[in-house]
Amino acid sequence: MSSTTTRRRVAAASLAGLAVFAAGCRGGSEDPADGGGGEGGSIATDVGVTSDPCPEAVNPDNGCIYLGTLSDLTVGPFAAAGPTIVAGQEAFWNRVNEDGGIGGYDVNVSEYVRDNQYNPQVTNQVYQEIKPDILGLAQTLGSPPTASIVEDLAAEDIVAAPAGWTSLYLFQDVILESGPTYCAEAMNGVDYAAETYSAQSVMAVHYAGDYGGDAAAGASVAAEANGLDFANVETTAGTDNQSAAVAAIVDQQPDVVVVSTGPADMATIVGQSVAAGFQGRFLGSSPTWNAALLQSPAAPALTASYQLLGPWGPWDTDTPGHEAMRAAAGDTTPNEFFLSGWVWSYPMKAALEAAAESGDLTREGLANASAALESVDYEGILPEGSGNYANGGDAAAVRTTQLSDVSADASTGVTVAEADLEGSTAEGYEFTEACYEAIDLG
Amino acid sequence: MRDVLLTTIRGLGFGSVYAMLAVSFVIIYKSSKVISFAQPALMLAGAVLVSYLAGPVGFYLAVPLAAIGIAALGLGLERTTIRPMIGRPVFVVAIITLGLDIAIRVVVNVFIGPDVRNVGDPWGLNTVDVAGLPVQERYIAMVAVLVVVVGALFAFFRYSRYGLAMRAASLDQETAMVQGVSVGAMTALAWAMAGGLAAVAGAFVGAGGGVDQSTWIIALKALPAIIIGGLDSIEGAVVGGLLVGIVESFFASYQGEYLPWLGQNFSLVSPYVLLLVVLLVKPYGLFGTREVERV
Numbered sequence: 158m159s160s161t162t163t164r165r166r167v168a169a170a171s172l173a174g175l176a177v178f179a180a181g182c183r184g185g186s187e188d189p190a191d192g193g194g195g196e197g198g199s200i201a202t203d204v205g206v207t208s209d210p211c212p213e214a215v216n217p218d219n220g221c222i223y224l225g226t227l228s229d230l231t232v233g234p235f236a237a238a239g240p241t242i243v244a245g246q247e248a249f250w251n252r253v254n255e256d257g258g259i260g261g262y263d264v265n266v267s268e269y270v271r272d273n274q275y276n277p278q279v280t281n282q283v284y285q286e287i288k289p290d291i292l293g294l295a296q297t298l299g300s301p302p303t304a305s306i307v308e309d310l311a312a313e314d315i316v317a318a319p320a321g322w323t324s325l326y327l328f329q330d331v332i333l334e335s336g337p338t339y340c341a342e343a344m345n346g347v348d349y350a351a352e353t354y355s356a357q358s359v360m361a362v363h364y365a366g367d368y369g370g371d372a373a374a375g376a377s378v379a380a381e382a383n384g385l386d387f388a389n390v391e392t393t394a395g396t397d398n399q400s401a402a403v404a405a406i407v408d409q410q411p412d413v414v415v416v417s418t419g420p421a422d423m424a425t426i427v428g429q430s431v432a433a434g435f436q437g438r439f440l441g442s443s444p445t446w447n448a449a450l451l452q453s454p455a456a457p458a459l460t461a462s463y464q465l466l467g468p469w470g471p472w473d474t475d476t477p478g479h480e481a482m483r484a485a486a487g488d489t490t491p492n493e494f495f496l497s498g499w500v501w502s503y504p505m506k507a508a509l510e511a512a513a514e515s516g517d518l519t520r521e522g523l524a525n526a527s528a529a530l531e532s533v534d535y536e537g538i539l540p541e542g543s544g545n546y547a548n549g550g551d552a553a554a555v556r557t558t559q560l561s562d563v564s565a566d567a568s569t570g571v572t573v574a575e576a577d578l579e580g581s582t583a584e585g586y587e588f589t590e591a592c593y594e595a596i597d598l599g
Numbered sequence: 600m601r602d603v604l605l606t607t608i609r610g611l612g613f614g615s616v617y618a619m620l621a622v623s624f625v626i627i628y629k630s631s632k633v634i635s636f637a638q639p640a641l642m643l644a645g646a647v648l649v650s651y652l653a654g655p656v657g658f659y660l661a662v663p664l665a666a667i668g669i670a671a672l673g674l675g676l677e678r679t680t681i682r683p684m685i686g687r688p689v690f691v692v693a694i695i696t697l698g699l700d701i702a703i704r705v706v707v708n709v710f711i712g713p714d715v716r717n718v719g720d721p722w723g724l725n726t727v728d729v730a731g732l733p734v735q736e737r738y739i740a741m742v743a744v745l746v747v748v749v750g751a752l753f754a755f756f757r758y759s760r761y762g763l764a765m766r767a768a769s770l771d772q773e774t775a776m777v778q779g780v781s782v783g784a785m786t787a788l789a790w791a792m793a794g795g796l797a798a799v800a801g802a803f804v805g806a807g808g809g810v811d812q813s814t815w816i817i818a819l820k821a822l823p824a825i826i827i828g829g830l831d832s833i834e835g836a837v838v839g840g841l842l843v844g845i846v847e848s849f850f851a852s853y854q855g856e857y858l859p860w861l862g863q864n865f866s867l868v869s870p871y872v873l874l875l876v877v878l879l880v881k882p883y884g885l886f887g888t889r890e891v892e893r894v
Contacts, residue, residue: 236708236812240713425807454717
């Protein structure tokens with residue numbers, strides 16, 4: 158080996174060592190912001206909070222709280238939803254900043270947005286990249302990706318807002334979920350169908366796992382509670398893969414079908430079943446709807462036979478929170494994912510406010526503040542008392558659902574038919590673990 | 600009997616789309632000896648292009664325009680990323696197509712957005728009475744377009760100079776070059792034809808339901824079809840695609856009733872079971888060329 162090559166390698170190794178040292182300092186040291194942001198000087202901080210203003214700060218005199226985002230932005234199965242959810246949360250935090258920020262700090266959710274590709278390995282990798290720079294996560298999309306980092310989140314006291322409604326989130330302490338779970342939603346749907354449509358039989362057509370499986374578990378519990386026949390039909394993603402589900406529906410003719418798939422698959426199932434003569438009702442879990450389906454060939458069938466079970470009222474709903482969201486959205490094309498990004502941000506805001514109030518915006522301070530939250534002000538989007546994270550998973554579970562009809566006149570194609578639906582099954586059900594793990598669907 | 604016929608027609612409909620996709624894979628394989636994993640992205644791009652064009656020009660004009668557009672894209676891909684790799688191991692080229700697939704899909708996803716895009720087909724979920732059977736019009740359209748496209752392809756390969764040159768180049772590149780055939784041009788033409796075919800298939804994948812960001816997965820159904828038919832056989836790809844569609848359709852309709860112990864959604868696995876059975880009997884596929892190796 159020549160001496161030149163050796164010198165180069167030594168220099169490269171030294172540079173690499175320096176970089177590692179610098180990175181270590183960045184992650185491990187007390188931030189100079191310790192002592193507060195722009196206004197007080199009495200707030201303790203550690204990671205992800207700076208006394209310097211945020212990039213392109215709304216309030217240049219404020220310090221900056223950095224929240225990361227791990228979302229499906231390009232090639233994952235929810236890449237259609239991820240960017241819109243991010244836009245919704247950015248609008249939410251922009252409004253918070255325009256109102257003066259929190260405790261002398263603006264909140265930045267744009268600097269550390271990473272694509273998790275809905276892949277646990279990628280999620281873990283990008284999470285490790287941004288971890289030294291963030292106080293919490295404004296969004297972690299998907300249960301499998303979140304599962305890959307949840308232990309580390311708990312160990313590091315990093316609080317995160319999820320993008321999803323699986324009942325698993327009720328039992329993960331650092332996750333600040335919002336709204337009813339797929340499980341509770343399906344319970345309310347089946348209770349409603351039993352009462353309103355005098356349904357005698359229920360079929361759950363669903364993807365496997367924490368989404369579809371969760372809804373099917375809820376439907377199963379409610380069917381049993383109402384003395385209805387229950388059939389479980391698992392399906393997989395892809396409009397060309399729904400023939401078996403359609404055959405099962407047409408063959409067994411249940412009175413009501415609870416569908417928990419993606420929008421295109423739901424439209425295929427509903428459209429094909431109705432075309433084949435099925436005359437029962439369809440109730441769709443919240444992710445089944447997309448306004449563009451009104452332009453699809455299945456639109457007449459959807460209008461006639463389908464209703465949406467939603468965690469909160471759709472875009473046009475008249476609450477102060479919805480009104481603020483619409484104002485913040487401006488010219489953005491109305492989209493329920495945008496609204497979801499907005500609503501999922503409320504608990505993090507409440508936790509940050511509580512932590513700032515107590516003078517401790519460290520990770521531990523934020524985790525303590527969020528764990529002590531007994532309610533969150535959702536500005537009317539969710540019922541009073543929602544956001545009770547202080548008393549375990551069962552107390553945290555929201556049990557009301559908004560049932561919507563398809564309406565071409567509504568901005569997102571759906572309008573509330575039954576507000577704050579809360580059936581006896583969900584009301585009496587005790588959430589002790591994730592529904593899809595607790596209930597055997599056979 | 601009525602249900603069996605309807606199940607068969609549905610299988611033939613979807614099978615026709617699989618067959619078009621399978622033919623697009625085979626055309627590239629015959630010219631480059633590479634399985635192009637970029638076909639799903641080209642199919643999706645074609646469907647999305649149709650969804651944008653159908654409004655202004657109508658579905659019937661949108662489909663050929665999209666086919667031309669995606670053919671140009673295929674041509675561009677060949678010239679920029681595949682041509683420089685001539686002489687390199689085909690495995691490397693296959694991996695490049697995998698990268699192309701992801702890159703194209705990311706771009707196309709921007710044009711799809713969060714919504715389901717309607718391709719503007721005139722059939723929707725309408726049915727027409729055929730000998731007393733309520734047959735969905737789109738299935739008839741799928742079969743019809745397969746017949747037209749495959750007929751045109753066979754005529755092209757049999758009667759046109761370029762078709763003959765492509766066949767010569769795929770049989771033996773060096774000999775074809777000696778005879779004055781531009782092998783590079785033939786490969787480029789193959790990629791363009793495969794792109795156009797994928798676009799047409801994409802338009803029919805979206806017929807009746809629309810396309811979203813996950814629609815590309817459907818193109819992978821062509822993989823068992825090309826193995827069943829024989830990797831280097833266009834007629835094999837057609838038969839393989841139709842067989843996959845029919846087998847899948849029958850399992851979807853009847854497996855739950857007659858073979859419930861196989862579990863739910865066995866129809867998704869059924870093409871691969873068929874593939875294994877075919878390969879046990881005919882290792883090179885139903886119409887594949889048996890490789891002769893000198894020892």
